[in-house]
Amino acid sequence: MVSDATLVYLALAVPLAGMFALIAASRWPALRDSLVVVTAVAMFGVVVQLLPRVLRGERPSASLIELFPGLEIAFLVEPLGMMFALLASGLWIITALYAIGYMRGARELHHTRFHVFFCIALFSATGIAFSSNMFSLFVFYEALTLSTYPLVAHKGNEAAKKGARTYLGLLLGTSVGLLLPAVIATWWLAGTLEFTPGGIMAGNVNPAIGGLLLVLFMYGIGKAALMPFHRWLPSAMVAPTPVSALLHAVAVVKAGVFTVLKVSVYLFGLDYLRELATTDIILYVAVFTLIAASLIAMQQDNLKARLAYSTVSQLSYIVTAAMLVSEFAALGGGMHIVMHAFGKITLFFCAGAIYVATKKTEISDMHGLGRRMPVTFAAFFIGALCVIGVPPTGGVWSKWHLFMGAYDSGHQLVVLALIVSTLLNIAYLLPPVVNAFLLPPKEGDQGGGIREAPLLCVVPLSLTALGCIALFVLAGPLAGLLRPYLAVSGGW
Amino acid sequence: MTEHLPALQVVIALTAAPLVMLLNRLPRLAWGVTLAACWATLAIALLLLLQVSDGGEIRYEMGGWAPPWGIEYRVDGANAWVLLIIGLVSAVVMPFARRSVEQEIPADRLGLFYSAFLLANAGLLGIAITNDAFNIFVFFEISALASYALIAMGRDRRAVLSSYQYLIMGTIGTTFLLIGIGFLYIMTGTLNLSDLATRLEGVTDTRTIRAAFGFIAVGISLKLALFPLHLWLPNAYSYAPSMVTVFLSATATKVAIYVLLRFVYTVFGFEFSFVELSMAWVLMPLALLGIVIPSLVAVFQDDVKRLLAYSSVAQVGYMILGISLASALGLMASTVHLFNHAITKAALFMAVGCLVYRLGGVSLSRVAGAAERMPWTMAAFVVAGLSLIGVPLTAGFVTKWHLLQAALMDGFWPVAALLLATSLIAAIYIWKVVEAAYFRAPPDDAREVREAPLSLLVPTWTLTAMTIIFGVWAQLPISAARNAAEALLGAPQPW
């Protein structure tokens, strides 16, 4: 029986060890690429070990270092973090396979650098998932930003550098300019930064200042992409597709909304949130973002850009969930992290596969491609259904919880907005599939029968598409895992 | 033997200087002797710090002459901390110096160069350790004269000019200090700092003492490059030989800040400086302007060395800001930043020294693409740069955190906000360099270069590692800085 602390450290150490192994093996591409997969599998293996313990109600914890009294880097695995870590490390295996296929297929350069920073990003994401206090979380949050910068700038051309600068500027700007002050003020006022069931603010911070802090937190967590600080996400799309897939559909953006949930539930506490005047303001900002981003997504012809705006919109679902201050909605928000992750990663994988096979990036060029790449577009269809929230995919459950939460808490306008936005989802996600299958191919694209992307691209996207369907059945156990994180905050 | 440690602290470097000069024909030996002297200095500084770490003090009468006739050396938590910073930086910079200096200084002047370095070092140590006001002036001039010579040895002809400008500004500063000391002497009849403190109590409410305070404050402000009296600094740091820039940037301004603290807290006393003269209201605006404007100027620099020099002016602003908060916590933040900034900026300038060694210059266009060919150097630059920005888990963060707490404690919310904003500016100028080195193609006429030699890299990484180590295990510098602050305030603090 391995001790709790050891497991937590192992989960963090594996990607780092993998990173060093990669550097050492950089001269032998085959060995290096297999090491990437080995690292991902090993990490998932370790994280899974923690799951039964968390389900048993244990909270594995470990304290790494104390900078000075009251400020430490420490870990505590609770259900929400468990879920996030499982999600990130599990999808990493698939992404690692895909990345190898993609990087070779698309003839990208600097493979080792790419994989190395990927490892650091996963390490940081795990750190975020397991952090037991806001300071640790902040440290890993920044590490995630910094480690993904080289990935965004990977291509090294002007567009990549410009996009990467926006990316870094907005994420660092919001986190240092807004989040850090909020963290410091919280520490100053509440005397602690520990994530505590029920929150730490009640009784320590008067609601007026609490309201201000909420705004600082929600905008400071730039990774959650609330408008107007969402520009970094479309900018990040200059990165190679595996990065967009795992990091900008899963690890980075989900780290953002994960932090939002953590802050709302464990720092503010749902009861305290109800007292704040600004909760509703943030709620409506989120609702506005989810509608506006959907509208912008419809205008995009570049497939990845459309997906990026779709992500901005979907992230706001989760922020909305947190700000509804209903247990039902908060649970839905937690579930949506998983559901959307599977759906969106599938979509990105498909976008990448299309690029590798045909070098096409614009939706209007993809007419009729469905006949050439049936598997890819079928997967795209399933991914889209999951994001929209239609059975038989997992997405339906998280949306259902959200609707119920909004209805329960009496926000009729939010219910309406959710309905509108779902319709918009359909309007911007389904046409690419429909056009690909039903419209005739463009001139010069005819013939050739089926020419899919390499197997290493197609298999992963099929797997995640199957995952979307499997989640339709697995939603119950997922909710079971998550419920304890809310039970303590009253209501259930 | 141990009772003579305070004297040896200064004397070793001071006597090694002429010896090294005589060894001018044997540059390697000259370097060896200098190295030995610097390491001995560090060892003594460590021993002294340990002795006073419990809040005590050591008094040493030079030549057995008791004060007020003789010169007294006095070591307490505050100056032991400064001595350690000087000792540490000189001990780490010397291994770095050998190859860097051999490349930048003509072979027939190496011994003279090291001799001047030792004099500068001895001067700074002397300023820190002495308890005699006039002695401070003399040591200021010793270190300054040696520094002028060191800076003038830079390869660029502008080095001489900037050394000249520094000489003019520096001399005005020390002369002001001398006049201020004169006023103090008229009123009290003593030059011993401790005596001054006790004898001033009855006469503080006079115009003479106020004038003394003004002259001393302005004089020292010139030496510590307080905005807007910082004009000599960017040129001097940009054109000096690499090793000199490392050493001076990490020590010279720090020592001047220590002298300011010593006069403000020990001699004039907190009550007089902050309550009667409301010094905080003069210092704080200057500190804030001094943080913001040079930071912005740094963003637009094309030469990395110059960029970092402007950043140094901004960092002085942080230290002054801590003082101007007029609280124990603010003072402690300043004292801990003395150390944190010393190791951070020295690491950065050393990385720049490595770049200069291989590339010949550090304009952004020359640095372009350097990361691929000099990965270790640039990695050190990035890590130390993060510390300069104040990213968590680096030394810089420890400072910023305490400074922020101190600002918040007194309700200076806008100041706290400004601190964070300037961290972002620091991020921008550091990132400019990083982006050039990592993401730009090298210029077409770039020389084929390799990674810097180990003798340069090892010291660079020693300090770089320290910025991480003391960012993670921060208790050590924090407790030393608290001890220093308590020594200055003259009373234990609750923290």
Next chain:
Amino acid sequence: MTWLGLYNYWIVVVLMMAGFYIVIAQGNLVKKIIGLNIFQTSAFIFFISLAWREDGTAPIVLPGVTAYANPLPHVLILTAIVVGVALTAMGLALVVRIHEAYGSIEEDDIHQQDEER
């Protein structure tokens, strides 16, 4: 006539301002050094004049003399003068080097040369 009684301070102030003005206003590097010297000298005079005491004599023990001038400032200023000489030498040496490098000792000229490069 107390304000005139402190005539030594007036001299100091005049010298100091004159020196300071020369340092700032002169473009010639050698003249700047001269200004700096005057400026420093004013501080020295100030110090020395502090030592004077009414009816005091030189600080040598003599029978029947009880009031002496304070010897300490003299000693201090002796040191300071040495420092001042060193500074002047250093400054002039730098000027020589500047002249070698730029062929001029006029500040404007030198800055112009640097900008042209």
